[in-house]
Amino acid sequence: MSADPKTAQTMRALRKPARGVHALVLERVPTPRPRPGWVVLDVRLAGICGTDLHIVADEFASWPPVTLGHEFTGTIRELGDGVAGWTVGQRVVCEPHALACGRCHLCRRGLAHLCSEKRSPGWGIDGGFAEQVTVPADLLHRVPETVDDVAAGLVEPLSIVITAFERTPVPPGGTVLVLGPGPIGILAVLTATAAGAGQVVLVGRPSSAGRLALAADLGVEVWDSSRCDVPDTAYARTGGRGMDLVVETSGAAEAIAEGIGALRRQGRMCVLGVPGPEPIRVPWGLAMNRAADIAFSLSSSWSSWDAALALLARGAFDPRPLASVFALTEWEQAFAATRTRSVVKAMLDPTS
Numbered sequence: 001m002s003a004d005p006k007t008a009q010t011m012r013a014l015r016k017p018a019r020g021v022h023a024l025v026l027e028r029v030p031t032p033r034p035r036p037g038w039v040v041l042d043v044r045l046a047g048i049c050g051t052d053l054h055i056v057a058d059e060f061a062s063w064p065p066v067t068l069g070h071e072f073t074g075t076i077r078e079l080g081d082g083v084a085g086w087t088v089g090q091r092v093v094c095e096p097h098a099l100a101c102g103r104c105h106l107c108r109r110g111l112a113h114l115c116s117e118k119r120s121p122g123w124g125i126d127g128g129f130a131e132q133v134t135v136p137a138d139l140l141h142r143v144p145e146t147v148d149d150v151a152a153g154l155v156e157p158l159s160i161v162i163t164a165f166e167r168t169p170v171p172p173g174g175t176v177l178v179l180g181p182g183p184i185g186i187l188a189v190l191t192a193t194a195a196g197a198g199q200v201v202l203v204g205r206p207s208s209a210g211r212l213a214l215a216a217d218l219g220v221e222v223w224d225s226s227r228c229d230v231p232d233t234a235y236a237r238t239g240g241r242g243m244d245l246v247v248e249t250s251g252a253a254e255a256i257a258e259g260i261g262a263l264r265r266q267g268r269m270c271v272l273g274v275p276g277p278e279p280i281r282v283p284w285g286l287a288m289n290r291a292a293d294i295a296f297s298l299s300s301s302w303s304s305w306d307a308a309l310a311l312l313a314r315g316a317f318d319p320r321p322l323a324s325v326f327a328l329t330e331w332e333q334a335f336a337a338t339r340t341r342s343v344v345k346a347m348l349d350p351t352s
């Protein structure tokens with residue numbers, strides 16, 4: 001393909017134009033060219049994440065002007081020099097850990113996803129809310145035949161969940177309480193169930209009634225925390241033991257306190273929910289009383305991506321009911337639906 005700038009093509013991309021501009025713009029930009037070791041993808045679907053709302057509001061660091069979108073699936077369109085092991089047309093998903101330094105103590109421990117130098121597509125470099133995106137080939141994972149595009153579009157949040165379970169494993173036959181019925185919470189419930197938990201409960205508030213109803217339709221046990229005392233109910237439902245594992249995905253102070261209260265002694269809590277800017281009061285004495293193991297999980301490990309694709313490939317559960325697909329041109333409706341939580345996971349389709 002010609003790289004002549006005079007004949008270079010353009011494409012639509014949904015971009016944050018500048019810091020301090022709390023709005024996005026759908027505009028035409030040049031199509032990307034792959035640098036050595038990178039590929040260009042035709043984007044098939046790209047999910048909108050809560051983090052995208054924070055990026056728009058300058059509550060999460062970004063390097064504008066930049067195309068948003070860090071959760072995407074697509075097909076390989078073009079290979080950069082030196083890319084081996086991949087061919088044009090393959091269906092892939094991509095870890096968003098671009099430009100990790102490879103030299104720091106975290107990269108050398110295999111924790112490139114936590115490298116402070118990384119600049120993910122979607123906030124550090126141009127991302128997937130566009131017809132094409134360019135990414136490093138060594139961050140790609142091949143999508144199996146049996147996993148369709150909508151399911152593949154959910155691999156990034158599913159990898160976030162699996163990374164949490166790498167830190168705090170699901171107890172076989174044990175009890176798991178998940179706080180927050182967003183995409184991460186619902187995927188955590190589905191994964192914990194598939195991984196062999198005995199009893200799994202999802203807790204939410206009336207402000208997320210639609211999401212709780214969707215989870216209930218998927219066969220998930222849901223509790224409305226405005227109608228029950230969560231720790232008391234957890235103890236009553238576990239023969240007075242308390243929960244083996246609590247997964248906190250809400251970032252809300254009340255839910256964090258409820259989760260600690262619901263733990264059994266020496267129970268484990270894994271925290272995924274991103275809090276707001278204000279410090280959160282934590283019932284530290286209660287955590288002490290529970291002798292709790294509390295772990296925080298950030299981003300997604302390399303191994304979690306393969307595990308997510310393996311779970312989906314064997315049909316461990318069907319995550320597709322979580323997705324609502326909008327054309328890229330309908331991005332304002334998709335962002336509004338994310339903001340009001342009227343959908344679980346909005347995805348943009350740049351092909352329509």
Ligand SMILES: [Zn+2]
Nearest residue numbers: 049050051070
């Ligand atoms: Zn995200």
Ligand SMILES: [Zn+2]
Nearest residue numbers: 101104107115
């Ligand atoms: Zn590093």
